[in-house]
Amino acid sequence: MIEGLYEAHLPVKNLDDAIEFYTNLGLQVALRDEDTVFLWIEKDKSWLGLWQGEEYKLPYHPSVRHVAFRVSYENLKRSLNWLETKGIEAVPFGNRKSVAPFIRSHQSNASVYFKDPDGNSLELMCTVDTPEELQKVCKKWSITEWEESLKGLKLQDIYK
Template identity: 65%
Template sequence: MIQGLYEAHLPVKNLEVSIKFYQKLGLKFAWRDEDTAFFWIEEGKSWLGLWEGKEYQTSYHPSLRHIAFRVTYEDLKKSIKWLESIQVEAVTFGSRTSIEPFIRPNQGNASVYFDDPDGNSLELMCYIEVPNELKHTIEKLSFEDWEALLVKSR
């Protein structure tokens, strides 16, 4: 099921300084928001997330003990059954109450989360094609809702 690295994350003290540093290393800038920035490790395949903040330097934050593995869309749809078959429990993400995989249209990806035996956050993740008219959808959607929305947009 796992095809490669999707993303890894690091805490940083100063996002602007870190952006310049990683650009100097030759990593291509992907996007940023207020306290995070992402750089391509392999463009279109894997990236590095940088998280700014003192709280990330001194305390636990799931994004800083986190690895996302790249999978296909079809495998992600089957991920809950696969995890169950190897006796691994999926976990909820953020404020979500469902463990089911979900779509992030605004980011062009989909995920399901689980933990390793030490409590490190792990994720199965895939890229998705998002029609232009849906790229600003920030709501996280179930696969069922996403696929219904795609049918409506065609």
């Protein structure tokens, strides 16, 4: 059914700064006019619309200023280094103090968070196949804790 993101839209203060930030992440400009740009996340599959202008500066709740980009588990493990090479700092999620990628076993996914120049919440996210006994544990696991919990299982069968 749903295999990725079709589109997401975010308000931005400066379109040129936003284009530079998102193309640095690897997105490609698809369409642009004077106050709007659409960038391909996956060419011909999903895009991000960025809108500049006074009418887009309403008070937004952070949950509607959020985009999650799908990545592989292996790339999520390398995400802090990747973000650092881009000059981007990861940020903690919620009440967490660590910025390191973490796994939500009860949701069968893993994430790392960061922000764009306008403070929009961005996330690199992957799905993890979670053994039934770990699905019942509502916890945010570090990668190390997670992999330790899976000792004896074939990791290539667990991660998507």
